[in-house]
Amino acid sequence: MSEIVEAIYKGLMQTGWVEAIAVIAGIVSVWYSRKENVLVFPTGLVNTTFYIYLSYKGHLLGEASVNLYYTIMSFYGWYLWTRTKEDHQTPLLQITTSTTNQWLQQIGFFTTFYLVIYASLSYAKTAFAPEAIPWADAFASATAYTAMWLMAKKKVESWIWWILTNIASIPLYFIKGYAFTSVQFLVLLFLAIAGWRSWYKKATLQKA
Numbered sequence: 001m002s003e004i005v006e007a008i009y010k011g012l013m014q015t016g017w018v019e020a021i022a023v024i025a026g027i028v029s030v031w032y033s034r035k036e037n038v039l040v041f042p043t044g045l046v047n048t049t050f051y052i053y054l055s056y057k058g059h060l061l062g063e064a065s066v067n068l069y070y071t072i073m074s075f076y077g078w079y080l081w082t083r084t085k086e087d088h089q090t091p092l093l094q095i096t097t098s099t100t101n102q103w104l105q106q107i108g109f110f111t112t113f114y115l116v117i118y119a120s121l122s123y124a125k126t127a128f129a130p131e132a133i134p135w136a137d138a139f140a141s142a143t144a145y146t147a148m149w150l151m152a153k154k155k156v157e158s159w160i161w162w163i164l165t166n167i168a169s170i171p172l173y174f175i176k177g178y179a180f181t182s183v184q185f186l187v188l189l190f191l192a193i194a195g196w197r198s199w200y201k202k203a204t205l206q207k208a
Contacts, residue, residue, distance in 0.1 A: 022050035023184040030162075030188050033151065034195040036095065036202070041078040045071060058176040059131040061124055062117045062141035063169075070148055077152030095154045095202045106146055106157065114142035133172065140168035156203050159196035166192055 029044035048070040055064035083092040098106065121134035143164040150158035166189035174182035 018050050019054055019178060019180050022047050022054065023180055025050070026184055027187055027191070030191045030195070034191060034198055036154075036199075038078065038081045041074045041081070044074050048074065054178065054181070058173075058178060059129045060137055060172070060176060061129060061132060062121055062134075062137035063172075065117070066141045066144045069145055073148045073152055077148075080152055081154075093154050094206055095156060095199050096206070097156045097200070097203050098150075102155070103157070106150065106161070109149065110142050110146045110161075113145045114138050117141050133175070136168060136172050140165055140172055143168065154199075156196065156199045159192050159199060162192040163189060163196070
């Protein structure tokens with residue numbers, strides 16, 4: 001246990017300014033998303049652009065693709081979240097829970113991306129990125145792809161997929177030497193659980 005704590009401490013001491021800014025922006029972004037505040041997207045863009053660089057540098061190619069996807073989806077989500085009804089005040093998009101059919105779509109979405117990313121990373125590991133971890137990187141990436149897609153649509157279940165992403169990412173980034181990022185995902189895990197509870201309550205009240 002003491003060795004793990006020491007490794008985390010050393011990792012935090014070696015954290016660069018790029019990673020530090022990315023982590024802070026990521027935590028702020030998730031806090032805004034829990035509040036259903038549109039600032040989730042501009043703060044998230046700071047996080048994703050920095051992590052494209054960090055993920056590529058750490059041979060986490062699946063995570064690099066995820067952050068590129070985050071960047072694109074942030075603009076899409078930003079557009080959806082700012083649309084209003086005729087009164088120009090009430091958001092057009094409301095927080096809702098998924099139907100059984102939508103759940104099946106989500107599982108299919110996740111499975112497709114997992115298989116594609118896993119196959120791509122397995123090739124990359126053999127060809128030019130021997131430090132890649134295909135199964136773990138693919139899982140963290142595919143759950144994140146699914147979560148961001150659902151977040152843009154204000155689906156409560158997006159938080160469940162974020163929880164899975166965070167659980168997978170904590171050890172993944174620690175192994176790659178990004179200790180501060182691992183701590184970030186631990187914080188994001190608790191924020192995701194709180195976000196799920198908050199959005200679920202809002203969806204339930206809207207139904208009532």
